[in-house]
Amino acid sequence: MSSVCFYFQVHQPFRVKPYSFFKVGRDHRYFDSRKNKEILQKVASKCYLPANHLLLDMINQHQGRFKISYSITGVALEQMERYSPETLKSFVELSKTGCVEFLAETYYHSLSSLYDPQEFRQQVKLHTELMQTHFGQTPRVFRNTELVCSDEVASIVEGMGYDAILAEGADDILSWRSPHFVYKRPGGNIKLLLKSYRLSDDIAFRFSNSAWPEFPLTAPKFASWVHRISGNGDVLNLFMDYETFGEHQWESTGIFNFLKALPGEVMKHGDWDFATPSEVVKRYQPTAELAFPRVVSWADAERDLTAWNGNHMQKRALELIFELGNEVRRRNNPATLDLWRKLQTSDHFYYMCTKFFSDGDVHAYFNPYNSPYEGFINYMNVLTDFREHVLKITPEGRQYENTTQLI
């Protein structure tokens, strides 16, 4: 028996508004609520709502045999509550089917696992509480921001009591091994579920690419590729952004019809079923230990972090935000803490990425800035205000007490 394990990432950052240096000391509302609202509602109508609706139908139709998993960041969930409560409601409905697992991650979609482990644990804990509140589930499996994993990160996550961590099945990590088995951390017990990037990316990136030799991709064709793994693997991990459905691949490409037909095609073969990450971990034993000696992400050909920390601007911005940790914690002010954490969301640093200049491939997707420089200047101006004005206690001894009114 082998299983297909679907995992979808749901995330929306609190984007920062145009913030010139002239605003420093004068304006402490950093986020672009108009734009954030607009984008969340757009993605909800194109992706979240129709995809949720479809998947709920499919789960009902297959009577418990079709299963999926999600991780939804805290910052995305907050925005759903605020701008699209019906989206949140439809996720709650999914959670009640018993066929949908919610995974743990950092509430703020941050890179804290690499910069501030203490802060990282706090953010994961906050996220777990959020999953309990909204979906009545306590996550047992962890996925990190941008699927970041290393031996060190896996060890921290194991120490937090999770059964498994999701990671990229990067070539240099796997070498001759297959991503279609469960592995475990060297010298530890936490299990590693590895994304099969070829088959995942066939759906997420290549589905509508007419220059791709396999175009058009149909459910029977994809299922036949899945069935080829029979006898050579326990699990096929298909991990992708949820926006694949309806946003990266528009509805007109036929992506929803593809998704709808896929479970039936896969399960035509008696050896194949669907499982959630927790079920995979219970059902299949790890075949071997697998070391992650470097920090691996699911991004770009390099599968590394250079899209977030590759240039001088990004390094400086990351250094500065995490440098403030002790000072922020000393304030003991929940609103300030929340504000600081919202500025840790990895998207802010991604907007400063200059890697794609050389390819002419401008990663403009949802990027609110004209250029990486502007993304950096804007962020640094905000950080200057946060450090020099919000964190500073006024002569009257008052602080900004409630950031919800600032957002």
Add this chain to the structure above:
Amino acid sequence: MKVLMLGWEYPPHISGGLGTACEGLTTALAKTGVEIDFVLPKVSGAEKAPHMHLLDAQWAKSGSPIPEIVREITHHVTPEQPVVSGKVFSKSHTAEKTSEVVNQKIEYIEIPSWLNPYARPELEARLRKSRKISKHEFSTTSTGVDLVHSMLPGSVSQILREFPFALDKTEHYGNDLLSEVNRYTYRAVTLAQDREFDVVHAHDWMTYPAGIAIAKMRGVPLVVHVHSLEFDRSGKTVNQRIHEIEAAGVHAATSVIAVSYYTRSIIHEQHKVPLEKISVVHNGVYSSETIKTYRNEKRPDSKVVLFLGRVTFQKGPDYFVEAAAKVVPLVPDVTFVMAGTGDMLPKLMERVSELNLNRNFVFTGFLKGPEVERMFSLADLYVMPSVSEPFGITPLEAMSQDVPVIISRQSGVAEVLQSALKVDFWDTNQLSHLILGVLKYPEIRKDVLEIAKEEISKLRWDAAAKKTYSVYLNALGLPSD
């Protein structure tokens, strides 16, 4: 146009910027249709230079013919499989291998369809007609060496004779640089005797003796290219012999090329060469030493934002002034410099006073070449808020001197410069926002310049090739385009 170029090094085997500069310049020159034979002391086989013929001075021993294979060596060898020329392409290579290479050569020469904006058929015909064949025939013995020496100025000949080299030994270059120069001189002259070319172009002092002798032997103009000077490299402890050779080179030359106005003025002072004889051709990239020399003059404590160009409506100088007014209150130690002159100048001077910016604003008037170079070196940021600008090369100049730039989206150069910060010229709010960002956060400069390096050097090498080409025409006594 055929040029015999005398070089000392070429990537990947380089010790300094000279090899890189030769690569950039020859690549861009080849694009304009100039045919180049490039002589190196030793070709390793790892060079990637399909745009020209690389000639290995090692082969020019004892008057033996140069195997064709050496000329085409770089076409045959991929960088992934570096081979030592001596081993793979020894004289005992099989006929089979040769034909293979010859086939490759034919392919290679036919493939590149370079843009050919400078090649003028009538000019080419004229050049072909006037090409002379060597009157000298070199024999294998020391009389050949004597012949070479007879074509050198006495001082140079005397210096080189102090550093003899063994004629029959080709294996490895000796320890002494000057005996290498002596050997190179003899071999390069030997190589040059039966080749056709219109100009000989020598890079730095090591190749000047060869250049002088070849030019004299063939009666072609000599262009010497000064990348650096002994005076600059060594400060007070100048090697007198090298200084002498350098002097002989710049004096024997029909035209001298200097890599900056700074270098030009030193050549003028040190060697008493008239300024008219020295053309400045900026390299695609400035060497870090050059930049450092300039940067040392800069006061680190205050920030300089520069506008450089004609002070006319088209260049948008008024937007620069308006942006300055917004920045100054937030950065009290900033200086805005407006370099240039034009019909809007009086009005803008008035406006600066009106905005109470006199303490932070400088008008320099019109700047000439060397002053421009210096001005860039003092700037922390260059702003070009042009209302319309077909191309505009000054942002490239600025960036190649390590100055980040903000350019208007309405300038032509904005299309090709991804690394620059961009703004709509009328948006002075955004302009001042970006100026503040660059002044406040030094990481931007680092990233801009890192990204800019490649795109800038490509664009600037094209400009350098164009200038070099007119130096050739000038040296040949032909009119420039």
